[in-house]
Amino acid sequence: MMKMRLLGSPTSPYVRKVRVLIHEAGLEGDMVFDRIAPRDRDNDLREHNPLGRVPAFVVGEGPGLFESSLICDWICQELPAASSFLPRQRRWAVLTTQALADGLLEAGLLMRHESLRPDHEQSPDWIARQLERVCDGVDGLSRNMAWSQGEPDLGQIAVACALGWLGFRFPDVGWMTEGSDLAGWYRAFAMRQSMVSTAPDLS
Structure with missing residues (x-):
């Protein structure tokens, strides 16, 4: 190859x-x-x-x-x-899950970049708007978890990477609450060797 x-x-x-x-x-x-x-x-x-x-x-x-x-x-x-x-028979469903994960991640990154600016230059409205997008994205993943069923696919990988970053940078979003199906799925997926070996030092 x-x-x-x-x-x-x-x-x-x-x-x-x-x-x-x-x-x-x-x-x-x-x-x-x-x-x-x-x-x-x-x-x-x-x-x-x-x-x-x-x-x-x-x-x-x-x-x-x-x-x-x-x-x-x-x-x-x-x-x-x-x-x-990316199985052919589920291609569009998997890509839609990836798009949702990437979208909430993009909003989280925009929120973080804004929060790193000097206080007097920040826009609280902008941060609030991006936070709303993040929360809506997490809610969408939580309400219908059909995407999480079966063997790992590209959509699941995208979700896991987005949630891993979000959980570190914005733990107050609250999706990791005890008993949450989404949190339970993430904790199990995060134990896979592919996730462990690629875990960044974000400190």
Whole structure:
């Protein structure tokens, strides 16, 4: 198999999603993970993603793929070992779950970025709007957990990576309450070797 290369930060939940998928498919030995700082211009990230965002994914020569959803789609479509993570008969349901997980993660990241600005520059309304999106996303995952049934798929991986980041950065959102079906599912999924081996040091 042609060597694959993933460029990204180990603290990025989007990068982690790709890494978990690769690990679950048993392909980690075929991929090199280049740990980079996206703001550092002394690397070749912008050759593969002119926007300078991670992850970027390179197979062979030429420009790479970027954005985690596109990368994961390519992996599931092009690598037979990963095809079961995006089964044809459930393709749209799995991709919809991934979109929901990525959307609530995006809102959480926007909320965090705003909270890191100086107090006098922050917009409480903006933070509240993003928090509402996060809570609505978590509620959507909790109300109908059909996505969590069966063997791991790309949707479940996306949810686990999003919740893992959210639980660390915003524990007050409260989805990890005792007895919650969503929390129970996450705790079990987080014990998988793919999650343990890709857990970032977010301290």
